[in-house]
Amino acid sequence: MSLVLASGSPRRKELLSMICPEFSVITSEVDESAITAPTPAETALALATAKCRAVAKDHPEDVVIGCDTVVDCGGEIFGKPADRDDAVRMLHALSGRAHQVHTGVCVCRGEECKSFVATSTVRFYPIEEETIQAYADTAEPYDKAGGYAIQGTAALFCEGIDGCYYNIMGLPVSRLARLLREFR
Template sequence: MKLVLASASPRRRELMALAAPAYEVCVSDVDESALTAPDPAALAQVLADAKCAAAAALRPGDVVVGCDTVVDVDGQVLGKPRDREDARRMLDSLSGRTHRVHTGVCIQAPGEQRRFCVTTEVEFWPLDAAERDAYLDSGEPYDKAGGYGIQGGAAKFVRGIRGCYFNVVGLPVSQVHRALRSMACWQALGFDESD
């Protein structure tokens, strides 16, 4: 039995190493555009469930962690920007405001499952056009939900957060760790109480 992360995100892979001492990666194809939910937090959970189920089908008998992060401003989901104009629109909508970052998590093991969504509130300072455009020029916004990476150049935009910082990066480390430790599979994976 192996622990498997169902994600291609390099940031999520780094964070998973903080949550568990050893894991492998299995990325599966999920058509995210076909999935819907009544609100952004529920959408994050639906996406996480789908990614977990798809990877679990490829890795039966293993413990699979699937997750997805959604940025929410006033109930509107901000995904990864399509282009520069889309990224500009997203940053402008976040400027001087508080938004929410939801990460849905689904952990599937033989005979047990844990599902949960973690929400963090992030407040941005008002952004002027020069700093916004410099960030757009950096190339950083284009592969990130909401068009920004709190762990990178957008750190200077953040006035404050309420909740888990790592959740905003892409994986709520402590919550995932505690969920895994609460499952019967933890010891079957070869981990102990000190891990």
């Protein structure tokens, strides 16, 4: 089976290599701002499906994986921060509370498509203002949903996790591996 990841995310590439060492990467040209859904989880799935189908239409013989991750803070979607102020705003909102991380996954080969949403709950300790400001001065928050990397320095903020750790990084590895078995 020829596998295609419809994402340029370095974290997703790293995590997918745990399942399959050989795959290609073809990013989609989907306008993410044009895609909405009633809930954050449904938005993650709609984005993943759009990305997957956009690449799959040009690669009908391949198994294509589309993913999208959103942070859900009280029903508000936190994507990648637009700038430093946005990163600081997100970290303030996440400080001292629980939030959900939803990753939509869509897998297609030709017309056959299967999908799911994985949800993990993350609880953050209260984060001191000085720490928020220092974290926002690093490069880490800016290419990650919610403005933090659980596998990076933000591990210091994490009080606990319910659900798949790898989902928080952007790819629910075990669940995707099980779904890919259906495409052999």
